[in-house]
Amino acid sequence: MRIEIDVERKLESFQLKAAFSCDAAVTALFGRSGCGKSTLLNLIAGLLRPERGRIAIGDRVLFDSASGTDLLPEKRRVGYVFQEGLLLPHLSVRQNLLYGRFFTPPQERWADFDRIVALLDLAPLLERRPRHLSGGEKQRVALGRALLASPRLLLMDEPLASLDAGRRGEILYYIERLRDEVRVPIVYVSHEIEEVVRLAGHMVLLSDGRVAASGEVHDLMGRIELRDLIGRHEGGAVIEAKVAAQDLDSGLARLAFTGGELLVADVDALVGESLRIRVRARDVSIALERPRDISILNCFAGRIAEIGTEPGSSVDVRIDIAGTPILARITRHSAARLHLAAGQEVWALVKAVSFDRQSVGYA
């Protein structure tokens, strides 16, 4: 389902002016806090009104200032999972889940209660009150509640932000299940790039109320000029790969991609499964010759496509490995010492242990 958004709205500190369209299963709105991500969600949900613009899901127009269309939030059929869950405290979990379903016209109810309850493992919680739920459980109920209103689009506003690290992985797993088993497009707001890589196919990069870039996640992640927006620490290319082999003795997985095979440790995936794996730029080193007698397992021959020009002590280097871009972050000092230049043949080195569960998304 194609989502088209083109909105303008004045906020206290800046003007939000964003236009993009996408039709991925999960679209991530990514940016620093205060860049307008949540405002954008509120505009889509109808909780805020744009000053000008158009919002459409498929052929359904939710808002169009030109024709004067402005559907009320309750008529938009857009589900919303808030950061804090916002379950109704005076209702049981079951009543919370059925709340939206009650308002859905019977012919529009595609979400089946038992199926959603099973999908999110909610059965043991049904008779409890929200205050007796943990943070993760609340978020699961909030997901189920939004789904059971049979929305045409599901908005998620940093649903992991109020959870501790352990719970985050759990909820991410459930969101992945939703994405793969329930056919409802999701717009996911986040400021954590690993969530984006794990979940989203499409990414909209927001900065000060503007769309800085919009495109497929692996395309944007390979672009050097976006590194400050994505985050210096976590940035890095995303590779689409397939699990070629799992060696249980060594705990290493062999991932095939167009540039060769990547060996990674501690990634749970079945042979044949398609993955998106993020190779953090700071985990990639560059050598001019193939190193020998070295512990690093991944050595790829490639050609330097671009060297970043941004100021600072480090530079990002984009290396093309048989068509797959990989970013390496090295010191400016090293780049000068090795006389790196675009077009040069180099080796890109990646440690197998630099990957973890958070670097992987299941496509």
Add this chain to the structure above:
Amino acid sequence: MFDALTLSELEAVRLSLKVACASVVASLPFGFALAWLLARRQFPGKSLLDAAVHLPLVLPPVVIGYLLLVLFGRRGPAGQWLDETFGVVFAFRWTGAALACALMGLPLLVRAIRQSLEAIDRRMESAAATLGAGRLWVLASVTIPLSLPGIVTGMLLSFARSLGEFGATITFVSNIPGETQTLPLAIYTYTQVPGGDPQAMRLCLFSVLLSLAALLASEFIVRRAHLRVFGDAH
């Protein structure tokens, strides 16, 4: 002699309860609407309305009673219109006593409801809207249940205020036994009659017991309401 007195005493108690109940029930919709307006809306004259709602708290009750008499008396503009259109008469009836009590209790009612409305996370209502609930449904299924503790508190405060109302009632609807002579008015009457001290004292004791019971009940009910809504006691 003793039996007759007990009967008239009982009559005053019964009337007081009837007037207090009627005033609370009748003022609740207006009280909620006013509280909602003050808590949720911005409009010109808002602070004036806020002050007007609080007036009965600071004005001498006799002023309220007199204004009611002028407006809702038989020949008052509002009283005449209500009599002709709906056949409702306030002057010198128990309904008038209820009206006076409702007005005196209104600031307490509005304050309590307003506070609990302001404590509601508005995004809870937004969440309900995204789930398909229209405005009235949000009001009925989210706003009112979540403000229930405040509503109950306000009703009990206004009920207690009604039981003690004296000045506005006696000024507006006079002191008619069996019609407008509520407990405080009956006590006052006995204190004015030679040899009425024992009766006055008895009614005073009863008054104390009644108020005490109302306070205890309110404590209990508010806690129950809070438990029902939020699943915990304060």
